Amino acid sequence: MDPVIITPQKWLEPFRTAYDTIKNLPVRERGLAVYRKLFEMGEKHSDITEFLVEVEQENLLWKLCSEDALGILDISLSGTDPLDKGLTYSMRRNREAWDASVCEADAHYLQDLLSADIAKTTPRLLQPEHYVLCLGAHLMVYRGPKGKEGIMEMIATGNCPQPAFMSCASNMVVAKIQARRTIAIINRALGLSFDDILADEFLRCKLIASSNVCGLSKAYVQSNPNLLDILADAFRHEIDPDLSLMDAIQRESSLTFGRWRMPDDREVEKAKAIARSTFQDLPYFQYEDQLQGSKIHVGMGEGFDINL
Amino acid sequence: MQNGLYTGGAAAMAMDRVYANKQAAEEMGWTDVAAFCEDIIQKIKVEPYYTFTHYNLWTDLQAKKDPWLKTIEGFHRLFVDFMEYDDTRSDPERALSKMAEDLKMLSKPSSDFATLAAIPSFRALIDCSDAYYKEFTETVCKAVATGRLDTIQWSAASCQDQIEQLWDKRNTxxxxxxxxxxxxxxxxxxxxxxxxxxxxxxxxxxx
Structure with missing residues (x-):
């Protein structure tokens, strides 16, 4: 019986099948480029041994996995807020591990270490944000329509039912005490003062209520652009010095921050459209529909799952 | 196939992967995971076909790792629940209920919260001062021991005179x-x- 001669073309057949399943997904372009390189190499050689040696020298079989993964992670990262370390940590660390891996065992080793590191570090990075969100909630009650703004509006318009007035005044009192307690906890736990929070570009934005409207926390819609100044002013000049209710409302006459209101549905939709148009050139927004789902499988056979 | 070359190659690749898992487990102190990997390595050495016949090998390995990862997650959750509770101390029942769920996640290297809290690698999971960490651990230990947490009754009563003054002088x-x-x-x-x-x-x- 004649021996079966395996040509590079024949050997590459399963790879063509794998290629065909992802060839219409531009989000996988980095991986697809490696497949194409492999096929070109197959065309160049007629001898299977010479072909496999060159494939090995270029480490192409591993790059089918790693380049695909790196491409997907880079695209995903482009849709994130780079200041949000808690959100981006796992993606950035995963990218580093893929970049450093030269073979499957290497990747398993690094991914193993990484899974524990991500489990340990991501929540730790999110912890300071939790404290600041709590403080922000108290400040919003103190200064907002259920607190100081509510009282001022009732007085200004003359529509001043006593129960509603008393309720807003009570809310102001309680929110002030709670905010003072929370900043004391933040100081005791993290060693951060209110000024430290304001000096942190990411943390200070957690003081105000806002919602993500684009990608993976790429853009947020918030009320009054001066809201942070309004809350900071209330903290510095009323809450921290423990100003009385009378004095807190009296001092308002010198301020010109403007009133605020929450965004309505139409404004949220418009904000989404503006954000999308602003970031349309970023890879994430070109391939967003292909990144749906929590994981993408890379490599042949067992391969790896890229968690997004 | 008959000369064992393909089997040997596949076995060697599987062995590399298990070695990698073992090394990572040893570095993290996950002793039972490392022992499980060593057992697999020995089995592959004796029987190269082991990776083909033991279909659940990687699933079983992940199952060994999961309790360690779950414990870390549970410990983190306990701290977040403590933080939320400590902010206003107004809803101890909710905090107790959430903490009870989190405590169920603890198992490796111990299911006892106090034991874990004393381990330096668990202390390192929490971003706070030593003083606040002590408050956290004492509060959770108290919740575990007594099933109760302190409550603060928030009231504007202490400032009632201010509120009444505000109402009386609202026209000014x-x-x-x-x-x-x-x-x-x-x-x-x-x-x-x-x-x-x-x-x-x-x-x-x-x-």
């Missing part, structure tokens, strides 16, 4: 309030994230 605040009310209502805006971690957010109008 008319000018300040009208001034505020005459200000424009600023429309909501969009906050765009920067290009890199050294950048700043940018506010733009929605209209």
């Amino acid at each position: 605040l008319l000018e300040a309030c009208r001034h505020w009310y005459s200000q424009e209502v600023r429309p909501p805006c969009l906050r765009l994230s920067p290009e890199n971690a050294d950048g700043h957010y940018k506010l733009i109008a929605i209209e």
Whole structure:
């Protein structure tokens, strides 16, 4: 019986099948480029041994996995807020591990270490944000329509039912005490003062209520652009010095921050459209529909799952 | 196939992977995971076909790791629940219920919260001062031991005179309030994230 001669073309057949399943997904372009390189190499050689040696020298079989993964992670990262370390940590660390891996065992080793590191570090990075969100909630009650703004509006318009007035005044009192307690906890736990929070570009934005409207926390819609100044002013000049209710409302006459209101549905939709148009050139927004789902499988056979 | 070359190659690759898992487990102190890997290595050495016949090998390995990862997650959750509770101390029942769920996640290297809290690698999971960490651990230990947590009854009663004064003198605040009310209502805006971690957010109008 004649021996079966395996040509590079024949050997590459399963790879063509794998290629065909992802060839219409531009989000996988980095991986697809490696497949194409492999096929070109197959065309160049007629001898299977010479072909496999060159494939090995270029480490192409591993790059089918790693380049695909790196491409997907880079695209995903482009849709994130780079200041949000808690959100981006796992993606950035995963990218580093893929970049450093030269073979499957290497990747398993690094991914193993990484899974524990991500489990340990991501929540730790999110912890300071939790404290600041709590403080922000108290400040919003103190200064907002259920607190100081509510009282001022009732007085200004003359529509001043006593129960509603008393309720807003009570809310102001309680929110002030709670905010003072929370900043004391933040100081005791993290060693951060209110000024430290304001000096942190990411943390200070957690003081105000806002919602993500684009990608993976790429853009947020918030009320009054001066809201942070309004809350900071209330903290510095009323809450921290423990100003009385009378004095807190009296001092308002010198301020010109403007009133605020929450965004309505139409404004949220418009904000989404503006954000999308602003970031349309970023890879994430070109391939967003292909990144749906929590994981993408890379490599042949067992391969790896890229968690997004 | 008959000369064992393919089997040997596949076995060697599987062995590399198990070795990698073992090394990672040893570095993290996950002793039972490392022992499980060593057992697999020995089995592959004796029987190269082991990786083909033991279909659940990687699933079983992951199952060994999961309790360690779950414990870390549970410990983190306990701290977040403590933080939320400690902020106002107004809903101890909710905090107790959440903590009870989190405590069930603890198992490796111990299911006892106090034991874990004393381990340096678990202390390192929490971003806070030593003093606050002590408050956290004492509070959770108390919850575990007694099933109870302290409550603060928030009330404006201590400032009732201020509230009444505000109501009585509300007309004297008319000018300040009208001034505020005459200000424009600023429309909501969009906050765009920067290009890199050294950048700043940018506010733009929605209209």
